[in-house]
Amino acid sequence: MKKDVIYIILVICLVIFAVAAVVYDSYGFRTGQRGYIHSFQKATGGLGLGAVTKPAWCYINYDTRIEGSCSCIEWPVPGGYCYCPDHTGSIASPHPSLPHKGGGAGLDGSKLVRK
Amino acid sequence: MLERHLNFLKVASENIIRYKGRSIVVVLCLVAILLPFITAIAISQGVKSQSLLSVEEGADIYLTYDQYGKNSAVPLSFIKEAQGIEGILKVVPRVIGRSFIGNYLTVVAGMPTDALPPSLSLEKGRIFKEENEVIIGASLARALNLDIGHSFTLDINKSRILKVSGIFSSKSSIWSADLVFASFNDAAEIFRMPGQASDLLVYTRPGYNARIAEVLSALHEGDKTQPIIRVQTKDLVRQYFNKGFTMKEGIFTALYTVAIAIAIPALLVVSGFGMGERRREIGIIKAIGWQTSEIIEVVFIENLLLSLTAAPMALLISFIWIKLFNGFLIAQFFIAEIGILPAFPVPARYMPLPLFLSFAFALVLTMVGSMYSTWRSAVTSPAVTMK
Numbered sequence: 001m002k003k004d005v006i007y008i009i010l011v012i013c014l015v016i017f018a019v020a021a022v023v024y025d026s027y028g029f030r031t032g033q034r035g036y037i038h039s040f041q042k043a044t045g046g047l048g049l050g051a052v053t054k055p056a057w058c059y060i061n062y063d064t065r066i067e068g069s070c071s072c073i074e075w076p077v078p079g080g081y082c083y084c085p086d087h088t089g090s091i092a093s094p095h096p097s098l099p100h101k102g103g104g105a106g107l108d109g110s111k112l113v114r115k
Numbered sequence: 116m117l118e119r120h121l122n123f124l125k126v127a128s129e130n131i132i133r134y135k136g137r138s139i140v141v142v143l144c145l146v147a148i149l150l151p152f153i154t155a156i157a158i159s160q161g162v163k164s165q166s167l168l169s170v171e172e173g174a175d176i177y178l179t180y181d182q183y184g185k186n187s188a189v190p191l192s193f194i195k196e197a198q199g200i201e202g203i204l205k206v207v208p209r210v211i212g213r214s215f216i217g218n219y220l221t222v223v224a225g226m227p228t229d230a231l232p233p234s235l236s237l238e239k240g241r242i243f244k245e246e247n248e249v250i251i252g253a254s255l256a257r258a259l260n261l262d263i264g265h266s267f268t269l270d271i272n273k274s275r276i277l278k279v280s281g282i283f284s285s286k287s288s289i290w291s292a293d294l295v296f297a298s299f300n301d302a303a304e305i306f307r308m309p310g311q312a313s314d315l316l317v318y319t320r321p322g323y324n325a326r327i328a329e330v331l332s333a334l335h336e337g338d339k340t341q342p343i344i345r346v347q348t349k350d351l352v353r354q355y356f357n358k359g360f361t362m363k364e365g366i367f368t369a370l371y372t373v374a375i376a377i378a379i380p381a382l383l384v385v386s387g388f389g390m391g392e393r394r395r396e397i398g399i400i401k402a403i404g405w406q407t408s409e410i411i412e413v414v415f416i417e418n419l420l421l422s423l424t425a426a427p428m429a430l431l432i433s434f435i436w437i438k439l440f441n442g443f444l445i446a447q448f449f450i451a452e453i454g455i456l457p458a459f460p461v462p463a464r465y466m467p468l469p470l471f472l473s474f475a476f477a478l479v480l481t482m483v484g485s486m487y488s489t490w491r492s493a494v495t496s497p498a499v500t501m502k
Contacts, residue, residue, distance in 0.1 A: 004128035018427030025465045039236040040287035045316040046173015048290025052451040
């Protein structure tokens, strides 16, 4: 078989494998891990929202429901630069600037929103 | 007609084989550019899927006190106030806090034992039954070499010796990894906050959510000595979630578009390897009667084949790296605090859109890198290009 034909077959195989990986992954998520996550989330009442395993700096990226404002804005200089890396260092985090219902601080900790 | 295009396909694939060095360099460059993009979007989608379950399986309303603009503990006496409101099915107190074990940070959560589901999927062991028994996360167990029956103390309260009764499965989601999960009373005692919950989980009848949230928010309105109540409904949490993930993925894609735009001139230079010979070749085929449009079509098919090689290859490498090698070295760039080799399956979902986008990026890159130089060679007199 000619090399160019082999190359075209190789490209077709790559595309088929890539599509198969995407299909397998979406099926695998539905059947594999979901049960464990359901069970864990039910037990804890819903815990975790962002791409961080523990709130080393603040809770915003871990779970905004637990703490909506970053306490790092209060130190070392209150109101000064926020050194917390959790707001920018991740590819996924809940949005930290929505005001919350019922009053208190906005989620960015910078303004008071009271209904 | 079709045969003509099939012949162009044959010529294009022969060209790719003939200029092997150039083709390999282009494909490797494309894979290097696309791999982090595909991986980041896949991990973002994986975390998003797990987060969605966290929202859907969570409470309908989360209620805390708000002091100095921060969440603060709610006395358990508040449960009686809330339970009288029509439409509320149950109110469950919860404790969430942080504590170190030596240098290792853990999240401590406490739920009443009667609020737990009848069965909990654990790696091993069982749910806590006796006082001071806890379930711990897989990462924590591995890092501190803890197993069923082992005892440890949290730095925040060294007087309470905790015993491991179970270990969460590593598949339980990334947030279980470093968790110490105890009964509500034990968790409250650990933080020396008896009679207080860090938040109340309110479960409501369908359709009552918004109205109950309004009523709960207004409970202390008339009494200025009472703390402000912070209420977060499931809908509000969904809003954080959707807006946050969309924004982060959007930012990442935008940054990548800029990076790829910068990569275009780099690839232009790279794909220029062997152009002298290529120019002469274009001159020869022009001299034997090829049209400019036919030459451009061949180059387009070449780029199509290179893109169809690079994009699926990048996805497959990323897939193998994440699913088989569990994101060794790479996952820590996208999920904070997990270390070099995560103790849980790195959440990642490979969707069709990033694969298609990667292919489109690759095609645009290669087209920009080659079309202009090909067209210049094709419109120049064969006598000049064949020199």
